[in-house]
Amino acid sequence: MDVDAVASDLYGLVPAEFTAARNSHVARARAAGDAEAARRIAGLRKPTLAAWASTLLVRHRPEETQRLLQLGQALREAHRNLDGARLRELGHRQHAVLAALARQARDIAAEAGQPVGDGVVREIEEILRTVLTDEQVAGRWATGVLDKAPTASVGFTGLEPGPAVVPTPPESSGATARKGEPEERERKGEKKGEEKRKEEEKRKEEEKRKEEEKRKEAVAAARxxxxxxxxxxxxxxxxxxxxxxxxxxxxxxxxxxxxxxxxxxxxxxxxxxxxxxxxxxxREAGRAAKAAREALERLAGSG
Structure with a gap:
């Protein structure tokens, strides 16, 4: 028995149908004498609603699925190269892509007879976000076999460039032009302004980092x-x-x-x-025996 094919079929079913179908496959494997296949199939777990709905995209929207995987590959590559500009460009794109794909998954689930609420749609979006940031999760999700939301990768925040990948802002052309100016006070003022801007950027990045950590903690707790x-x-x-x-x-x-x-x-x-x-x-025999005795007695008496 092809266990991978069985798993693909099972995880394509509406979750309410999963357990009975899995048990049926286990029984068939045992009847065929394939104990190993029966054991592996019995170990398959019923998917959560969000995990199941997210893989509907793999089954029903292959082109959008491929574009999402390509976007994730580009994001991870930009992160490895510390390419802040590329990360910002791709980060803006991914927000719209994730929201649109989560809505598509909701619509496909409804067509399959399994409506999902806003909370599940948000879980789907988180799953797709992890697909973007974690190559191993992306590979597993692309098979269409997923029983629960994967744990988000801690090695790549991926959605917005963090402090480590933001390049130092280049010196403006005006500042370059003023390098040769003799006014010492203007140079000092420009230097202080630049330092102030850097401090403000650093403060904003720190706030953004803390907010991202809080969001991740909330997501992890919810998960x-x-x-x-x-x-x-x-x-x-x-x-x-x-x-x-x-x-x-x-x-x-x-x-x-x-x-x-x-x-x-x-x-x-x-x-x-x-x-x-x-x-x-x-009773009849008794009556007949009695009659016979009486007849015998009469005959004996007459003699």
Whole structure:
């Protein structure tokens, strides 16, 4: 059994259909004697709504998917090269791309019969953001098999250039022209202004960094909570499935007992009929024996 093909099929289903379909594949693998495939398929986890909806883009929007992967590659390359200008250019593009793709995923999910709310749309956008910043996540997402939101990469913020990748602003042409001017006070004033601008830029970058850290902490906390809820959901589903199996077994036993009861009643009824018939024959035989004795006695008396 091709486990990868089975996984691709399963993760393309609406999440509500996942567990029953997975169990069916496990049963078929076991019936075929493929214990390893059965084990691997049984280990596949039901996807969260956001993870499933995000991979709908891979299945239904291949061109947009390819453009997103290319954008992520370009962002990571610009980050490696410390290309602040390129990062800013791509960063502005990615905001619009992520929002548009998250909306498309929502629409495709609705067409598949699984509406999603605004909270799930935001989770989808976070998943796609991680696809941009993490090459390994991008590769996994592109297979269309994803059971939960991946942990965001800490090595690349990726969306806006951080302090480490912002180049020092070039000296203005006016300042260059003033290099040769003799007025010492003007040079000092220009130097102080430049220092002030750098301090202001540094302060803004620090605020931006702190805000980004807060956002990441909030996203990480929300993701942990979602993962905890997913674990609780999986446990509840497993308990439900186990209870369902026990109920089915009990119903089978009850049906078997009912069949046995009906059969026993039929045997009892036949035995009762046989007993009544035997009793009738015994009474008739008794009457016949009595008549025979009386006849014998009459004959013996007359002699």
């Amino acid at each position: 942990r909570e979602a993962e905890r809820r997913d674990r609780e959901l999986r446990k509840a589903e497993e308990a439900r499935d186990g209870a369902g199996r026990r109920l089915a077994q009990a119903e089978d036993r009850l049906a078997d007992l009912e069949r046995r009861r009906r059969e026993t009643e039929r045997v009892r009824d036949r035995a009762r009929e046989d007993a009544e018939a035997a009793a009738r024959r015994a």
